[in-house]
Amino acid sequence: MKKKLVLIDGNSILNRTFYALPELTNSRGIHTNAVYGFVNILFKILDEESPEYLAVAFDVKMPTFRHDMYEGYKGTRKPMPPELQEQLPIVKELLAAMGIQIMEKPGYEADDVLGTLAKIGKTKGFAVSLVSGDRDMLQLATDDTLIRIPKTKFGSTEIEDYYADDVVSKYGVTPEELIEVKALMGDASDNIPGVPGIGEKTALKIITEFKDIENAYAHREEIKPARTSNLLGDNMETARMSRKLAAIDTKVPLNYDFEDFKLKNLLTKEAYQIFKDLEFKRLLSRFDFKHADTNDIEESFKTILSMDEIRAVFEQAEKQPSAGVRAFATGSGLYGAAIAATEENIYYIPVTDENRSFLSEMLQSLFASGIKIATTNLKEQLKYLDLEYSDNVYDLGIGAYLMNPLKDTYHHDDLARDYLEMTVPASEGLIGKLSPEAAAVQKPEEFAKYACYCAYVSLAACKPLLERLEESGMLDLYLNMEMPLLYALHEMEKVGIRVEKKALEEYGHELGVRIEGLTKEIHTEIGRDFNINSPKQLGEILFNELKLPFAKKTKTGYSTSADILEKLATEFPIVSKILEYRQLTKLKSTYADGLAGYIGPDNRIHGTFNQTIAATGRISSTEPNLQNIPIRVEMGRIIRKVFVPEPGYIFVDADYSQIELRILASLSGDENLIRAYKEASDIHRITAAKVFNTPLEEVTNTQRNNAKAVNFGIVYGISSFGLSQGLSITRKEAAKYIEQYFKTYPKVKEFLDKSVEDAKKNGYAVTMFGRRRPVPELKSSNFMQRSFGERVAMNSPIQGTAADIIKIAMLNVNRELKKQGLKSKIVLQVHDELLVEAAIEEKENVYEILNREMTNAARMSVPLEIGIDEGYSWYDAH
DNA sequence: ATAATCACG
DNA sequence: ACGTACGTGATTATG
Incomplete structure (x- = not known):
């Protein structure tokens, strides 16, 4: 039995897996997909072949990627993107940690080194297999040298195996003849010119018949058609040169001791550490x-x-x-x-x-x-x-x-x-x-x-x-905020919220009737029945059959989202019916029917508040989601009438007024914004007055709305494109608004810039209370991703601080309720809102507690203000 | 399982 | 040149 030697073409495998696998990063933002693919292939081969000897070859010099030469780069070989480049040293480090020999020979490409070693290995009596993503390797296949080409598709790795016979049966020519074929057809990615006008088909035909290019040249008169014959005749020098380039050099001067290729224990502590760092969870189990x-x-x-x-x-x-x-x-x-x-x-x-x-x-x-x-x-x-x-x-x-x-x-x-x-x-x-x-x-x-x-x-x-x-620096956050909060959330879940089941069912029935009517009208108008819920069918009908304007495509077809349909609604009544249908079906399926399924025997819904989901530190709500109950349009808002307190109780509802903007004012320390909050009741109006340089009394509704959108945009991590979308104005105008805004509130800009800078430096964004959110996207070389990272870096401290503050408020409200021995309970938290089911006789205490604890939850340079109301349903209380 | 859509802050 | 607003969850259709 021959000893097995596996030789791996490192660069080509990394290249293949890099492009075959989706983007993958660890939590530090390091790209890992190519390494992951490489390791999977390595393990697959180890599992299948159990070789005693193995080595990996790398090219010493690869073209490097430089931004400034990207556009003008004329070479046919693609430059290595930085996401791949950063993975190269990781693989080498990993191989070293596993005790696997790395071969690099300056001046020679990896395939030359591999070819030479395969040949030497064969003479030394090894059963050699060569692993590469590159089909050029096939020229090295013999009766006992196996060429293995891994294919990564959909996560699983299949390996195509070729001995010399397999090459013949697949291509109709011998491995050696593949060199001749390539001499004729060329290879753009390797800068091999070949004979212009001759492609794979023709090249294979010629070599099948004449075996090599010299013989083909000698018999060129026999080649038909004449055009091809002439092409060969005219380009023989190029063909000869191409042949030289195409042939893998198997005579590289090397002096490796094959005993260095001998595998020892691969699963070392060092390798484990690297795997762990890369977060290759599944592979760790191999150790x-x-x-x-x-x-x-x-x-x-x-x-x-x-x-x-x-x-x-x-x-x-x-x-x-x-x-x-x-x-x-x-x-x-x-x-x-x-x-x-x-x-x-x-x-x-x-x-x-x-x-x-x-x-x-x-x-x-x-x-x-x-x-x-x-x-x-x-x-x-x-x-x-x-x-x-x-x-x-x-x-x-x-x-x-x-x-x-x-x-x-x-x-x-x-x-x-x-x-x-x-x-x-x-x-x-x-x-x-x-x-x-x-x-x-x-x-x-x-x-x-x-x-x-x-x-x-x-x-x-x-x-x-x-x-x-x-x-x-998060121990305090953990011990004094999150851990106590866990109990508070549990209590909210346990208490639940009362729902009028009958009224909810009636609401659902009412919706059902109206949906049925709309469905008929829409189907009649279109002339046939179709599934209005299917964006695919709907898109086809609207934009293909009716040829409506503003068609915008998504991955799978036309977009039929509300913002597109709204542009058409006034001109085409059918679209407006579709929008209404959408709204009503949403209300029925998610809210009327959906919520009904969660009502317990106590007539209450006990949802779940998740504490470990949101990246910014917010709480989320599931089964059902009680944080997205409709409010913005009346037809949906009335669903809140079915959320009611127990007899003898009343809802008291308090919500922060523009908490995020106030946090922005406080964190940035911008005097103008702070003063605006101390003086004015209407921050959007005062912002409009300053941004548009208009007296406060003369600010129009449009100006106020625009200023409001800018305020929102700032909190989301402003971009002129995003703002222009939100306001349906041009990007230029949006950019102007932003510029004016930053002139009005200069420290806001400083703060946002610093947030991004700090997040870049530290790898995470941080809130007023020290809560962190990693932002690995900031390291991406992809513009879109990096921009996203920048917006996240601007938004997270703001949204996260708001989350911190309301958490503090919840804890303090609970503490006070308990301290005063009250029966009143917090039943819901909706990011900036607390809904308390208050015993009627405790109402005044609850008002007082909510007021005091919410406004005093954090020390800020602007006051935290709340709106507070009461009612015998959530609809009335908010 | 994923994409599209839409409900909330 | 690139092509988006930040954070969630539920439902429906569809491969």
Whole structure:
């Protein structure tokens, strides 16, 4: 059996995967797609061939990308984009870490080095395979030298294999003859001219018949048609030169010791570190030494059953000396509990009907005992564990969110990866997509393991996470804002909001009748039935059949979005009907029918408030989303009439007045904007007066609206294009408005510029309270992405600070409600609004508390003002 | 699963 | 020259 030698063409594989895979970056903004593709191919080959020897060749000099020469660059080979260039050293570093030999020979391209080595390897008795993305390599195929060409499509990698025979059957010529073919057809990407006018088809025909170009030249009279014959006759010198260029040099002077190609342990700690840095989550599981770790961990998992044992475990947990942190974890219901008393003693307790209440009592007393508890999904667990807020309890998911709010999930495996440099089985791998409830029954062992891993990770990751929060200056935010808020959100979810089910159903019915009418009218007018909900069908009809103007295309067809249809609505009544249809179906499906499904037996909707979703620090709302209930148009707004307080209660609703602009004034320190807020009640009007240089009393509604749009634009991270879109004016006019605005409020511009600059420097934007939001887009070489990053850098401190402030307000309002022993409760938070279900007799207290706590939530150089109202429905209270 | 659309701040 | 406003979530159609 011959020893296997695999030789890889580094540059060509990186090139292929770079263009084949979608853009991919790690959280630091480093592009990683080509590395990822390379590593996948490398592993695939290692898995398939298990070679003993392997080496990777790179070109020493590649054309470099320079902005100033980009346009004028005349070469036919594409310059390497910086997103790829930055990945090159990473791959080399990774290979070095894996102990894989890198070959670079100045003056020679990688394929020459590979060709030479393949030849030498063959004489030394190796079974050689050459891996490249470049089909030119096929000329090196022999009976026992395999050419492997990976194809990356849709994430999976297929490899095409060629021995000499395979080349013949695919192309009809031998590998050597491929050189002759290329001499004739040329190759633009390699700057090989070939014979002008002869392409692949003709070249293959000629070489199949005459074997090589010299022989073809000698018999050129036999070549038909005459045109081709003449082409060859006239360009033989170019063909000869092309042949030289096309042939891979297999005589490069090299003196590598093949023993250096011998593979050792690839999965080293160093390689692991690089993988982790690149955030190649899936690939980390390959590392054996980490598996060994998990085996060790699993040895400390024990299942206990009897009450006595349970009692003993809790006693052990409570008595641990200063080590401090215990952890417990369950799924989203008390189906099983895992407790890590120490890293070596992790207990799983299956929950039965007999021990359920006993167990929750033990857990509650453990939480209340004052020892430190680390866990995840605490808000979920509060649903079945009655816990008061305690500053000894840490939810690690919340902390990890603060460290990087851009992640999708903060599960135990994510925490292990990010704070323990460890790969542990994810819940999907253990219990699949089963709910915890189902898993506890159907896969009890896996569920136990899952729970134990959660407990282990919580215990082990707590300290490193707290340290990282401390280093980042976010510990205070974590301990005193986010952790207490978790309880506040849980309480809101638990309280829920009352909904008049009957009235909601009637509303839905009413909508249904009107939708039916509109559907008929629209279908009659068009002359046939079609699905008005299908943007595809609708677009076809409007812009292809009716030939309406303003057609704008999206990826898949015509855009039928409201802003386009609105331009047509006055001129074409059918469009206006379609818009109305859209509005009503939206209201019916999402709100009338949608909300009805969430009303519980207590006539209340208990939505979920998510604390770890929004990049800026805002809270989000799901199942249902109670933060996007219609208000802007009356037909939708009336849905708020079905949101009502309990008898004996009334809604008191308070919302901040232009909180984001006030934050902008305060953070920027712009005297004019600050003064404007101190003096005037109508900030948009005063801004209009200043920007348009008009006396305050003479400001027109249009001017005020324009100024308002500019104010909005500033908060969103202004751009003249965006503003022009929002105001339907030209970009030039928009730019003028912005310029005037910045002249009026010069420090606002300074502030926005500094926000971008700081975010570029630090890699993240930061709020008044130290909350961070990474902005990796700022590093992108893509204009669009980078611009996006700049807008994000301007917006995040503003939106994020507003989020911080209302969070503080919520905590303080809750604290006061509790302190005064009131029954009134916050039921909703809508970014700048708090809705309180107030006992009627407590109304005055609630007003006072909301007023005081909301306006005093932060020290600012402009006052925080609120609007406050009351009513027996949300409609009336806001 | 993804794109388009539209509801809110 | 590039081609967008910032942050969310639910529904529907469609590949």
